[in-house]
Amino acid sequence: QRSEWQAFALEWCDISRQRSRAHSRGISAISSRMVAGSRPIFDVCLPNISQSVTIGVFPITEVAGGHTFFVQQLQSPSARWPLAVHATYQFGDTEDYPHGKRQRFRDWGLWLVDDPDEMVHGANYLVLHDDEPIAETAKWKGYEDLHVRGRQHVAHLERLRARLASGVAVARALNRTLVLPTMLCYCDKFWHRLDKCAISGASKAQPLPFVCPMDHVIDPSLWHGTQQRRRARKRPGMLAARADGDWEEGMPFRGRYWLSQIGNYPAVAMSNAWVRIRSAEGTSTEPSFVVADKLLRMTLAPSARAGQPVTHRFNPGAAGPDVYVSAGVPDVDLREQLAPYSRVRLLHMSLTTAASLMRCVADTSAQRSLAKLISFIFQASWCYRPAEMTAEWMQLERRGKPKRGTEPWCVWGYETPQAPPVCTA
Secondary structure, three states, X not given: OHHHHHHHHHHHOOOOHHHHHHEEOOEEEEEEEOOOXXXXXEEEEEOOOEEEEEEEOOOOOOEEOHHHHHOOOOHHHHOOOOOEEOOOOOOOOOOOOOHHHHHHHHHOOOOOOOOHXXXXXXOOEEEEEOOOOOOOOOOOOHHHOOOHHHHHHHHHHHHHHHHHHHHHHHHHHHOOEEEOOOOEEOOOOOOOOEEOOEEOOOOOOOOOOEEOOHHHOOOHHHHOOOHHHHHOOOOOOOOOOOOOOOHHHOOOEEOOOHHHHOOOOHHHHOOEEEEEEOOHHXXXXXXXXXXXXXXXXXXXXXXXXXXXXXXXXXXXXXXXXEEEEOOOEEHXXXXXXXXXXXXXXXXXXXXXXXXXXXXXXXXXXXXXXXXXHHHHHOOOOEEEOEOOOOHHHHHHHHHOOOOOOOOOOOEEEOOOOOOOOEOOO
């Protein structure tokens, strides 16, 4: 078929066979010219469409591709915002909705068609913050250790994913929509070999680590629930209405840019409290205003006034109070401790706090649903492989590719995080 198409294209475009090398996939370059101050412009023939079409290539500073914008993020060091962005080189789309594309646009403030009733007003939120220091990228060692960066990346994301799963457990226990933190990656996610953990040709322009898209860490489509539940919703692309519903509904969430977009909704944006662990943190010497019990009781919901007491402090200039609670408690105790703050729209906590708050789930059925949810939304399997191939690897590949997951040229990610267990006496 290819030879027949080439013969047709040559005849239709009136191109001699001596010039057939210019033909590629049905497009034949006739001539090219440079325009002052411009990129190359070509006159091309599109077989069976037009014998003369003027085609030019946009500069990536003006029309960015998905990789140069969302991964390399050339708009940041260049301080030059493009006129248009393509959502290419991404993951997380399904046949029923482009979840991955939309989430990338959302996380850079480029998705402007969200419904505020759905995305702002309809829930209370648990805002996660990654409080771990950023480690330096592992020094590249070449053939001495081709997996040095791949191992660093997978180890980093497996720890991050485990801490995110703790946040999911807390958010589900409190029925709060999760606001994801900024996430960093030490390797690009690509379908082929990586050059020092960047895609081929980009190693000198790819910062490592970098703020990576959600789809490099977790699949956004899975957080929207099973395909059956997604298709049953009123509109394509909608998230679950509750965080504590059936596990098949997925986990409602917001991306890292969402907090920057809610300034027009002060009832949400200015209703904040920080959850901290009651222990050494509670002995802070920072100046604070300890709210009188009588004043605090006036702000509580009537049904929550009998709840377990918490330490409530306010640092002048802060967006909201610090709430000190006990760590390592069952989910029912956590709900009781934080019941007085059920009206706070944005409940903030670090990933370290989230990981140490909830020890177990009291109800067996609830724990089983949580475990199924975490197993579902954290599904991931990816091979990070260097551009270089050792002689031993090449010999092995020639004999026949090994079983998936055993390839010596791969660093595989990721382990599935574990849910808190059922509480025991």
